[in-house]
Amino acid sequence: MDKVVAFCKRRGFIFQGSEIYGGLANTWDYGPYGVELKNNIKESWWKHFVHEREDMVGLDSSILMHPRVWEASGHIASFSDPLVDCRKCKERFRGDKIIEEHLGIEKAAGKSLKEISEIIKKHKLPCPKCGTSDFTEAREFNLMFRTHQGVLEEKASTVYMRPETAQGIFVNFRNIAAIMRKKIPFGVAQIGKAFRNEITPGNFTYRTREFEQMEIEYFIKSNDKWEKIFDQWEKSCGKWFKKLGINDKNLRTRQHNKKELSHYSKKTIDIEYKFPFGWGELMGIAYRTDYDLKRHMEYSGVDLSYFDQEANEKFIPHVIEPSFGVDRTVLTALIDAYSEDMIDNEPRVIMKLHPSIAPVQVAVFPLIKKPELIKISRKIFDDLKTKFKVEYDESGSIGKRYRRQDEIGTPYCLTIDFDTLNDKCVTIRDRDSAKQKRVKIEKIAVELQSL
Numbered sequence: 001m002d003k004v005v006a007f008c009k010r011r012g013f014i015f016q017g018s019e020i021y022g023g024l025a026n027t028w029d030y031g032p033y034g035v036e037l038k039n040n041i042k043e044s045w046w047k048h049f050v051h052e053r054e055d056m057v058g059l060d061s062s063i064l065m066h067p068r069v070w071e072a073s074g075h076i077a078s079f080s081d082p083l084v085d086c087r088k089c090k091e092r093f094r095g096d097k098i099i100e101e102h103l104g105i106e107k108a109a110g111k112s113l114k115e116i117s118e119i120i121k122k123h124k125l126p127c128p129k130c131g132t133s134d135f136t137e138a139r140e141f142n143l144m145f146r147t148h149q150g151v152l153e154e155k156a157s158t159v160y161m162r163p164e165t166a167q168g169i170f171v172n173f174r175n176i177a178a179i180m181r182k183k184i185p186f187g188v189a190q191i192g193k194a195f196r197n198e199i200t201p202g203n204f205t206y207r208t209r210e211f212e213q214m215e216i217e218y219f220i221k222s223n224d225k226w227e228k229i230f231d232q233w234e235k236s237c238g239k240w241f242k243k244l245g246i247n248d249k250n251l252r253t254r255q256h257n258k259k260e261l262s263h264y265s266k267k268t269i270d271i272e273y274k275f276p277f278g279w280g281e282l283m284g285i286a287y288r289t290d291y292d293l294k295r296h297m298e299y300s301g302v303d304l305s306y307f308d309q310e311a312n313e314k315f316i317p318h319v320i321e322p323s324f325g326v327d328r329t330v331l332t333a334l335i336d337a338y339s340e341d342m343i344d345n346e347p348r349v350i351m352k353l354h355p356s357i358a359p360v361q362v363a364v365f366p367l368i369k370k371p372e373l374i375k376i377s378r379k380i381f382d383d384l385k386t387k388f389k390v391e392y393d394e395s396g397s398i399g400k401r402y403r404r405q406d407e408i409g410t411p412y413c414l415t416i417d418f419d420t421l422n423d424k425c426v427t428i429r430d431r432d433s434a435k436q437k438r439v440k441i442e443k444i445a446v447e448l449q450s451l
């Protein structure tokens, strides 16, 4: 993990937030290559889950929503984690995470405050900071960030920074169903920022207080075979991780046990990734029944039922919710791709990113800085940049330029040399094998698309 964090800074993927002021703890900024990788991942997600399906549409709703939304969703009453304080060093932790770290996730999941306090005491679990085992009783800590809307800082002006993007979909359900004339089953996808005042953020971008989610609410009829639809979503999510090039061996599915399930969920699974610090949730899929729409009907007084014209029947849709974290997916892609090997008797760092998400897809180099080579290289660069993410580089030895591109995960490098002037061919070098081949200039785009 330390290597990946250092690499991310060194090569402009992820920087510490507010670094010149000493940094703001657990905030991270995506640098020039990081933002390209992140955008590519979001684009790939949108393409796979929205554009390549007929039953999906998109949405971009506000971060600030009516406070009643969070009453209806249950977040004000119960979106909390069990907080424990170490009496010795005064540090605060999530009680369930302390248990999980020492005794495994099964022992921690779904436990009440009382049970958490008892388990910590019984096993004399140590404080992660100072090592003593003297904690306060576990108590609820609400994770929502609160702020004020308008000029008056009074209770009536309290608003919350959304802790998930999903509620924006539920409150827009009526508009979308009516205006888009969508027939159930259909789904709504949204990508956007969410905020949670996590007790113990950490592990780089894995757990932060400001993060981005990619969420889907898939609306179905209550008597549809939800198990089948759930399985289809699980498969589709697996397919997407494959498209990103994530190694299957590092992924697993874990189903929540009864105690862990939210009261409204009939089934929840997490797809987990084998991070350097252990298995961790990458995304989850939950069957949330008709809980959300029903609650919003109750709290808003607006009818959110759906009228099925063909069957001449009215019902409140149920939902299946696949929910992804953008930052966790970016982190996963980085960790999964990070490799080191030896080439020409020298160690190299190589990011084996899938070509579809690499920040730079093609790099163009003139072999040496000679005007005739630069001229033709720039022309090739100008032609390719409308079709691919291309970088032009003429500085340093060719070996150094290859290493720089290998490090940021550029799958292909094109070199223009003196032979190019005669045979109108360039050398394409493949990142992973370092194999090279000559290709005609006019065939470069076709060749790259077929690789």
Ligand code: ATP
Pocket (backbone or CB within 6 Å): 164, 196, 198, 205, 206, 207, 208, 209, 210, 211, 212, 213, 281, 282, 283, 284, 323, 324, 325, 326, 327, 328
């Ligand atoms: P965890 O158990 O790790 O706290 P969660 O079950 O609370 O996660 P969900 O509410 O299901 O997470 O959110 C959906 C997705 O949003 C998660 O799978 C994860 O990818 C992402 N996510 C949630 N919390 C954070 C966070 N604090 N930082 C980064 N990503 C997050």
